[in-house]
Amino acid sequence: MNIYGDWGNVLTILRRAQWHGYEPVLHEYNPGDAFPQDVDIVIGGGGQDAGQDKIQADLLKIGPRLHELADNDTPMLVICGLYQLFGRFFRTKDGHVIKGIGVFDIETHGGPERMIGNIVTKSSDFGEIIGYENHSGQTFLGSSVQPLGNVIKGAGNNGQDEYEGARYRHVIGSYMHGSLLPKNPAIADWLLEKAAIKRYGDFTPTVIEDRFAHEARKVALNRPR
Amino acid sequence: MPKIPLPLTILFGKAVREAAKLRGGGSALPGLFVESIDRDFIHRCLSQLPQGVVLISGTNGKTTTTKMVVELLESQGLRVFTNRTGSNFTRGVAAALLGDITTGGELQADIAVLELDEAHAVHFVKTVQPRYTLLLNVMRDQLDRFGEIDTTAKLLQTVAEHTSDIVVVNREDPRLLKIAQDLSNSSVRYFGLEAGLRSQFPSDDNLRSALTDTSDFPPASSLLHAVKGHTADFIIDGKTHSVTLKLEGVYNIFNAAAAIGLVTAILGDKTDINQLTSTLESITPAFGRGEKLDVNNQPLELVLVKNPGGFRLGLSSFEPRGYATMIAVNDNYADGRDMSWLWDVEFNSLKELGVASVSGVRAYDMALRLQYDEIEIGAVEPNLSRALNQFIKEYPDSPKRIYCTYTAMLALRRELAKITDVKAIS
Numbered sequence: 001m002n003i004y005g006d007w008g009n010v011l012t013i014l015r016r017a018q019w020h021g022y023e024p025v026l027h028e029y030n031p032g033d034a035f036p037q038d039v040d041i042v043i044g045g046g047g048q049d050a051g052q053d054k055i056q057a058d059l060l061k062i063g064p065r066l067h068e069l070a071d072n073d074t075p076m077l078v079i080c081g082l083y084q085l086f087g088r089f090f091r092t093k094d095g096h097v098i099k100g101i102g103v104f105d106i107e108t109h110g111g112p113e114r115m116i117g118n119i120v121t122k123s124s125d126f127g128e129i130i131g132y133e134n135h136s137g138q139t140f141l142g143s144s145v146q147p148l149g150n151v152i153k154g155a156g157n158n159g160q161d162e163y164e165g166a167r168y169r170h171v172i173g174s175y176m177h178g179s180l181l182p183k184n185p186a187i188a189d190w191l192l193e194k195a196a197i198k199r200y201g202d203f204t205p206t207v208i209e210d211r212f213a214h215e216a217r218k219v220a221l222n223r224p225r
Numbered sequence: 226m227p228k229i230p231l232p233l234t235i236l237f238g239k240a241v242r243e244a245a246k247l248r249g250g251g252s253a254l255p256g257l258f259v260e261s262i263d264r265d266f267i268h269r270c271l272s273q274l275p276q277g278v279v280l281i282s283g284t285n286g287k288t289t290t291t292k293m294v295v296e297l298l299e300s301q302g303l304r305v306f307t308n309r310t311g312s313n314f315t316r317g318v319a320a321a322l323l324g325d326i327t328t329g330g331e332l333q334a335d336i337a338v339l340e341l342d343e344a345h346a347v348h349f350v351k352t353v354q355p356r357y358t359l360l361l362n363v364m365r366d367q368l369d370r371f372g373e374i375d376t377t378a379k380l381l382q383t384v385a386e387h388t389s390d391i392v393v394v395n396r397e398d399p400r401l402l403k404i405a406q407d408l409s410n411s412s413v414r415y416f417g418l419e420a421g422l423r424s425q426f427p428s429d430d431n432l433r434s435a436l437t438d439t440s441d442f443p444p445a446s447s448l449l450h451a452v453k454g455h456t457a458d459f460i461i462d463g464k465t466h467s468v469t470l471k472l473e474g475v476y477n478i479f480n481a482a483a484a485i486g487l488v489t490a491i492l493g494d495k496t497d498i499n500q501l502t503s504t505l506e507s508i509t510p511a512f513g514r515g516e517k518l519d520v521n522n523q524p525l526e527l528v529l530v531k532n533p534g535g536f537r538l539g540l541s542s543f544e545p546r547g548y549a550t551m552i553a554v555n556d557n558y559a560d561g562r563d564m565s566w567l568w569d570v571e572f573n574s575l576k577e578l579g580v581a582s583v584s585g586v587r588a589y590d591m592a593l594r595l596q597y598d599e600i601e602i603g604a605v606e607p608n609l610s611r612a613l614n615q616f617i618k619e620y621p622d623s624p625k626r627i628y629c630t631y632t633a634m635l636a637l638r639r640e641l642a643k644i645t646d647v648k649a650i651s
Binding site for chain 1: 621
């Protein structure tokens with residue numbers, strides 16, 4: 001599922017890995033493919049409600065493998081539609097239930113209106129997280145997951161509590177597009193760091209010139225919703 | 226509210242139009258005004274047209290295609306009313322009507338050709354039933370306004386269902402094809418692409434995956450068969466016609482196939498095909514759609530980019546060699562506020578020469594995007610007029626091309642009008 005610029009997340013991981021001195025290999029996984037053997041980072045995208053239905057069966061099939069990876073501290077980033085399906089279920093507005101794989105202890109309910117616009121949250125690990133949300137699903141966190149951030153501006157998971165996204169071990173779920181990683185290099189480097197330490201026991205980052213990201217964040221902070 | 230007599234609405238409306246002109250205000254204000262005093266205004270004006278109303282909608286190419294359809298119909302002897310401004314909201318139609326209608330309430334036209342965006346088209350067809358509708362494509366655009374592509378497709382389905390005679394549909398667009406195949410009330414004609422050209426027109430669904438199977442496509446009454454530079458072969462109702470165009474970009478040439486499909490659907494056997502193709506050869510791009518201006522004896526092209534599909538098509542249509550390139554990205558309401566779309570465009574074709582200047586409200590988002598494709602950037606200057614002037618000063622002897630979002634384009638045209646001849650958008 002790639003509709004909302006989620007390629008930006010993949011590209012950011014690839015480039016920053018290179019800039020930090022690694023040689024990343026990209027496996028593009030689509031429903032029906034053999035799940036790659038050797039996985040350091042998993043990145044998954046958004047999509048439309050219809051697209052979600054299509055990938056659900058396949059996702060349930062590879063669910064056990066994703067659980068195993070998550071419990072082994074493999075870093076993952078799942079956005080929007082896949083974030084929802086990493087939860088326990090998504091109940092659409094008309095009562096249709098799409099079962100998720102339950103990596104996150106979260107549930108999502110189709111809401112009456114879309115939550116659309118620029119969003120800013122705050123996280124103790126990543127500072128301000130800046131992006132763009134566009135979803136009608138309202139997600140609620142269970143007791144065994146942490147939010148990714150606390151909403152400063154925007155709706156977040158459900159427009160009711162103050163949370164945005166979810167974290168379980170090294171898995172991050174979020175509604176934020178924008179794309180998320182290029183505008184929030186701290187999260188990208190965190191994913192890379194976790195992957196590098198898991199594989200090599202060490203992560204020695206180089207200094208990356210993030211001036212454009214820095215300036216783009218400043219501008220985004222002050223744009224209307 | 227009691228009904229205001231039409232001539233009175235027109236009189237008031239024209240007065241507001243003049244006042245707005247004096248203020249140098251937007252083209253939509255008078256339209257907004259007449260709509261508020263007379264909700265039936267558009268319907269009352271358009272219902273008098275003997276050949277009815279033609280509606281053009283879709284994500285990309287509306288303005289260019291509408292311009293072509295209008296000129297093609299005029300070449301066949303019809304008097305055409307249209308909303309030339311590119312203000313593709315219903316109030317834009319009302320504003321255009323105020324300009325053309327006599328104070329007696331007479332519209333001197335045989336047919337109306339209107340471009341409307343998807344949301345306004347739905348609103349519009351509920352008061353005015355179009356006789357013909359052309360559906361160009363459904364691509365990711367301004368999802369922050371409509372939500373999802375499938376939602377946008379549903380809007381167009383409603384438009385198609387409200388069309389009385391013929392719906393002309395891009396058979397290459399899977400969502401539109403489905404709409405067309407489900408239609409029962411009106412007949413459908415298709416325009417399309419020769420199989421070999423399809424790879425140049427990726428849809429959003431296969432931006433990053435393989436093309437879907439297209440073997441069982443319905444036949445097209447207007448087909449773009451081959452493109453070589455500015456020369457294109459169209460197969461119109463089974464016969465091949467070779468045409469040399471003034472339009473820039475493969476996607477505009479495909480829009481020509483759409484225009485031909487629509488015009489032949491309207492005119493049927495009465496179409497003068499030779500006249501049609503010779504008129505097509507003389508059509509110039511609509512403003513900001515590959516429009517060529519002259520700045521200090523060097524061409525400067527404005528290429529409007531609004532969504533990933535359009536940006537990709539623009540980049541693949543225009544050869545960067547020999548040009549200095551600038552990109553201007555705004556995020557005002559009309560541009561779409563979400564910057565995610567920039568990440569679904571690949572900029573590799575600009576790698577060799579780099580990008581001379583990046584500007585607009587979201588200049589740094591654009592610069593960030595280019596950084597990740599490892600493309601060199603000359604300058605980042607969010608202020609459009611400063612960036613434009615620098616760009617012109619630094620590349621005095623080079624042709625220039627500016628890819629720009631909608632409101633950035635309007636601002637750049639205003640700025641360019643100070644130094645060169647820029648055709649007014651009236």
